[in-house]
Amino acid sequence: MRAEARPRDRAATRRRLLDAARALFAEHGYERVTVRMIASAADANVALVGRYFGSKAGLFGEVLRGEPTLQVILEGDREGLPRRLAEFAALRMHADPKSRILRALAHSADDPEIKELVRERLRTAFIAPLAEFLGDDPDAMAKARAAAALLTGISNVRRALGPEPPTPGDVDRLTAMFTVCLDISGQGP
Amino acid sequence: MRAEARPRDRAATRRRLLDAARALFAEHGYERVTVRMIASAADANVALVGRYFGSKAGLFGEVLRGEPTLQVILEGDREGLPRRLAEFAALRMHADPKSRILRALAHSADDPEIKELVRERLRTAFIAPLAEFLGDDPDAMAKARAAAALLTGISNVRRALGPEPPTPGDVDRLTAMFTVCLDISGQGP
DNA sequence: TCGGGAAGTATACGCTCGTTTACTAGCCGT
DNA sequence: ACGGCTAGTAAACGAGCGTATACTTCCCGA
Numbered sequence: 001m002r003a004e005a006r007p008r009d010r011a012a013t014r015r016r017l018l019d020a021a022r023a024l025f026a027e028h029g030y031e032r033v034t035v036r037m038i039a040s041a042a043d044a045n046v047a048l049v050g051r052y053f054g055s056k057a058g059l060f061g062e063v064l065r066g067e068p069t070l071q072v073i074l075e076g077d078r079e080g081l082p083r084r085l086a087e088f089a090a091l092r093m094h095a096d097p098k099s100r101i102l103r104a105l106a107h108s109a110d111d112p113e114i115k116e117l118v119r120e121r122l123r124t125a126f127i128a129p130l131a132e133f134l135g136d137d138p139d140a141m142a143k144a145r146a147a148a149a150l151l152t153g154i155s156n157v158r159r160a161l162g163p164e165p166p167t168p169g170d171v172d173r174l175t176a177m178f179t180v181c182l183d184i185s186g187q188g189p
Numbered sequence: 190m191r192a193e194a195r196p197r198d199r200a201a202t203r204r205r206l207l208d209a210a211r212a213l214f215a216e217h218g219y220e221r222v223t224v225r226m227i228a229s230a231a232d233a234n235v236a237l238v239g240r241y242f243g244s245k246a247g248l249f250g251e252v253l254r255g256e257p258t259l260q261v262i263l264e265g266d267r268e269g270l271p272r273r274l275a276e277f278a279a280l281r282m283h284a285d286p287k288s289r290i291l292r293a294l295a296h297s298a299d300d301p302e303i304k305e306l307v308r309e310r311l312r313t314a315f316i317a318p319l320a321e322f323l324g325d326d327p328d329a330m331a332k333a334r335a336a337a338a339l340l341t342g343i344s345n346v347r348r349a350l351g352p353e354p355p356t357p358g359d360v361d362r363l364t365a366m367f368t369v370c371l372d373i374s375g376q377g378p
Numbered sequence: 379t380c381g382g383g384a385a386g387t388a389t390a391c392g393c394t395c396g397t398t399t400a401c402t403a404g405c406c407g408t
Numbered sequence: 409a410c411g412g413c414t415a416g417t418a419a420a421c422g423a424g425c426g427t428a429t430a431c432t433t434c435c436c437g438a
Contacts, residue, residue, distance in 0.1 A: 007404095008403090008404065008405075008414085008415045008416070009415085010414080010415060010416095013415080013416085031220060031221075032220075034394080034395065034396080035395085035396060035397085036394090036395085036396090044416085045415095045416060045417055045418085046396090046397090046417095046418095047397085047398075047399090047416080047417075047418085048415085048416070048417095049396090049397090050396080050397060050398075051415090051416090055396075055397080056395095056396065056397090115349070118349055119349050119350055119351075122346070122349055122350065123350070127350075139358060139362075142356070142358065142359055142362065143362065145346055145350065146343075146359070146362055146363065146366065148342070148346050149339065149342035149343040149345065149346040149347075150338065150339050150342050150366070151342065152342045152345045152346065153337070153338035153339050153340065153341045153342020153343070153345065154335075154338040154342070156338065156341045156342065156345065157311070157334055157337050157338040157341060158338075160304070160307055160308050160311055161308055161311065161312070161316075161334065162308075167331070169328060169331060170331055170335070173328075173331065173332065173335055173369075173370060173372075174335065176369040176370075177335065177339070177366045177369055177370050179369075180362075180365040180366055180368075180369050181362060181365075181366050183362075196434095197384085197385045197386070197433085197434065197435075198385085199384080199385065199386095202385080202386085223424080223425065223426080224425085224426065224427085225424090225425085225426090233386080234385095234386055234387055234388085235387095235388095235426090235427090236386080236387075236388085236389095236427085236428080236429090237385085237386070237387090238426090238427090239426080239427060239428075240385090240386090244426075244427075245425095245426065245427090379438100380436105380437105380438095381436105381437100381438095382435105382436100382437100383434105383435095383436100384433105384434090384435090384436105385432105385433085385434075385435095386431105386432085386433075386434090387430100387431075387432070387433090388429105388430090388431075388432090389428105389429085389430085389431095390427105390428085390429080390430100391426105391427085391428075391429095392425105392426100392427090392428105393424100393425080393426090393427105394423105394424090394425075395422105395423085395424080395425085396421105396422100396423095397420105397421085397422095398419100398420085398421075398422105399418100399419090399420080399421095400417100400418090400419090400420100401416105401417075401418080401419095402415105402416080402417070402418095403414100403415085403416080403417090404413105404414090404415080404416095405412105405413090405414085405415095406410105406411105406412095406413090407410105407411100407412100408409100408410095408411100
């Protein structure tokens with residue numbers, strides 16, 4: 001199949017590889033994805049991964065760098081934050097392809113280079129913004145860490161046990177957990 | 190070195206392999222551990238893994254089967270459970286070699302056979318006992334799942350960001366999170 | 379004592395991985 | 409129109425993986 005050839009376009013091919021890598025890394029994590037899988041999904045040649053991104057790790061790094069942060073969830077009132085986090089964790093994190101990168105964070109390699117990329121990403125995209133949102137609370141970092149633990153843990157369990165759709169009760173429970181985690185007293189409806 | 194030979198003892202060798210596998214799987218997860226690493230750590234020959242356990246997956250399954258459940262933590266009063274869980278998550282889970290297997294659960298393969306082993310283990314060793322402890326609450330399963338999510342997530346974050354020793358405040362925060370998660374009203378000192 | 383079975387060993391097989399190299403083919407300015 | 413930069417390709421490399429096989433070494437009971 002694929003009878004007709006594609007025009008030769010470095011930028012477009014690079015983007016196709018990046019998109020394919022983003023989807024696959026989010027779905028399976030770093031180690032379970034091969035450069036051949038990425039190239040195949042992008043309908044490109046394997047060698048181009050090396051050519052355009054240096055290496056598989058370089059490509060992974062660029063994927064991480066391009067992923068959105070938690071900024072969207074943080075925009076809004078303080079009282080509603082726990083529920084926004086809970087809804088993100090229960091509903092959006094797995095459905096929205098732009099948010100699934102957190103799954104990859106949860107089960108990636110202990111290859112030092114990759115580990116450093118993941119660490120940096122988890123800090124700058126999640127914990128640091130959340131801590132900043134919490135203000136000058138001296139425990140802000142610890143609270144953000146605990147929230148990150150809950151968020152990634154939800155991803156783990158859903159992955160291991162099956163992605164059954166969460167009930168409203170589940171979202172309420174997660175909301176309560178985020179509330180006490182972040183020490184936010186106000187409670188939504 | 191190792192100048193003198195060991196007596197030939199099938200049972201002992203098997204046990205050494207099992208112990209080495211348990212430690213390594215707990216430390217690195219299923220995929221990052223090779224049968225050669227296990228054999229080397231056990232000071233045994235690679236082929237014996239296949240001989241005694243059938244395959245790497247078979248060995249992994251036997252490791253999981255031999256791991257203790259949460260039973261020890263569940264023994265005790267209902268009000269103290271959240272704190273026992275929090276202390277386990279913050280302190281014992283990473284220090285006690287007998288408990289570290291939960292780390293492996295968090296970042297293991299999506300090879301179907303391994304995935305099923307992990308799923309089964311997570312259910313029978315953690316979620317099911319915890320749900321049973323909670324009584325005939327119709328939400329018991331959902332609560333246990335959320336608790337499992339928090340527990341494995343803590344492992345993730347500690348692994349990714351570094352295992353800095355948790356502060357008493359961290360344990361208090363986790364206690365509060367487990368409390369609202371399991372909907373246990375009583376609060377310890 | 380000595381032969382057979384079992385414990386343990388060395389090694390090779392087939393495969394997949396990330397990466398690299400040598401090559402082909404298309405476009406564009408002159 | 410054509411030569412040269414460049415996107416894209418095919419294939420191979422070396423390493424590491426799980427596994428299987430043929431072999432050696434040891435012990436113990438007849």
